[in-house]
Amino acid sequence: MSLDLSLDKILIVDFGSQFTQLIARRIRELGVFSEIINHKKVKSNDIDNTVKGIILSGGPLNVYEIKKYSFDKKIIEKKIPILGICFGHQILSKFYGGKVKQSKNREFGLVNIQKKKTCLLVKNFFKKNRTKVWMSHADQVFKLPKNFKVIASSQNSKFTIIADETRNFYGVQFHPEVTHTDNGKVLISNFIFLICKTKKNWSLKNQKFELIKEIKSQVGNNKVICALSGGVDSSVVAQLLNKAIGKKLYCIFVNTGLLRKNEEKQVIATFKKKLRINLIYVNAEKEFIKNLKNISDPEKKRKIIGKLFIKIFERYAKKLKNVKFLAQGTLYPDLIESKSVTGSQTSKIKSHHNVGGLPKKMNLKLVEPLKFLFKDEVRKLGLELNLSKEMIKRHPFPGPGLAIRIPGVITNEKIKILKEADFYFIKALKDHGLYNKIWQAYAALLPIKTVGVMGDNRTYEYLCLLRAITSEDGMTADFYYFKKSFIQMISSKIVNSIRGINRVVYDVTSKPPSTIELE
DSSP: OOOOTTSOEEEEEESSOTTHHHHHHHHHHTTOEEEEEETTTOOGGGOOTTEEEEEEOOOSOOTTOGGGOOOOGGGGGSOOOEEEETHHHHHHHHHTTOEEEEEEEEEEEEEEEEEOSOOGGGTTTOBTTEEEEEEEEEEEEEEOOTTOEEEEEESSOTTSEEEETTTTEEEESSOTTSTTSTTHHHHHHIIIIIISOOOOOOOOTTHHHHHHHHHHHHHTTOEEEEEEOSSHHHHHHHHHHHHHHGGGEEEEEEEOSOSOTTHHHHHHIIIIIISOOOEEEEEOHHHHHHHTTTOOOHHHHHHHHHHHHHHHHHHHHHHHOSEEEEEOOOOHHHHHHHSOSSSSOOOOOOOOTTTTTSOSOOSSEEEOTTTTOOHHHHHHHHHHTTOOHHHHTOOOOOTTGGGGGSOSOOOHHHHHHHHHHHHHHHHHHHHTTOGGGOSEEEEEEEEEEEEEEETTEEEEEEEEEEEEEEOSSSSSBEEOOOOHHHHHHHHHHHHHHOTTEEEEEEOOOOBTTSOSSOO
């Protein structure tokens, strides 16, 4: 997106947190411009009069690894309000005489905190002096820095919120930017409006036009191939490109053999008949299954699939001629789980097929208009582009498809079994009016066989895992709480209808510590 760098802003110093872009997004949602800068690159002379406040992000490092992070101390001498989040809270504390050490009891997930004192940062943040926040740390401040006071504590972290109101320095051990922190947006709002006294200056109303303008500028008169999966992300990208370059766009839909049941029929019907976009259908089932034979490592699966996609796209680019660009629906969560966007020491979680899974050398240049957006923002953009609500509300489906929902070796038998299980699960959610209440749901086939009894016969078949989560953007997630009757019904339906499955389990793990997909 094109950004006006002359606007008053909140500067976010990125220490590699997976949630850094989420902080920026929360500030955008509140109507204020924000800019992210790598902690290794920010200098005190970068802080001009447009910077109204500074946020120090979290990160995977700890304060003992001084050689792995750098930070210009003069920045905090600029008399500008500062909010340290998680790792940023620990750095701020250390600079002012506090001490940080490894916690005896790590805190990950929801934690109750208790209000001790009041300040502007926590105005309307607590309910009856208590609230729930999202923690993700193994270190903690154990000695209060000079001139700071304790605002709130948890059972394991005495200095959960601290403040030096004279200098407008604040530190929070938790992540207010994630949706699972109660009233987290209120705390961020208090910082940027009450403490930094920033005025609203940022609107996403014209985002659609900015993105279309940027696409035109990037691709010129060249033809563009769009990697179309039929999911929300690639569909929005396709429609953006359609608005920007019209008939110079060629969408390629690759049937990998790892799609959901009847997926290929739905995609062809939608894009060829309804939206009238140039669509090339490629049946590459045999090619993908052959290359994935005997591969069990999830990283290898993703890289093989990523390379095969590019191979096919480049093959068709030659046929179409004058194609220099490949457009794909990469979102920000894909980037930050695969690599660091800003160059910070972000921990790599997995190689998404369209990011870390891509080959190092490609003949096509990438067009990724959504790469700094989150799923819910993309859905809103899709509605602006007149895509149907049915398409926009579809649950996310990974590019590698069922390959990452079959841990271990992939076989045609496993794919067939899983397609049926996933079909029954999703159909049941729709039939019971639950589909739109859930951010993502799917079935997975675990590489475990268990003994069962059907009639008077012993069975030895696969274990099917069901996962359904609530989330706003995929950065954090919690499991959906089904009624017992629904779980019993779908379990019975899957076991009785599908040969090859004799046991069903439900995943009740949040993100973090898990990821949403299994692989």
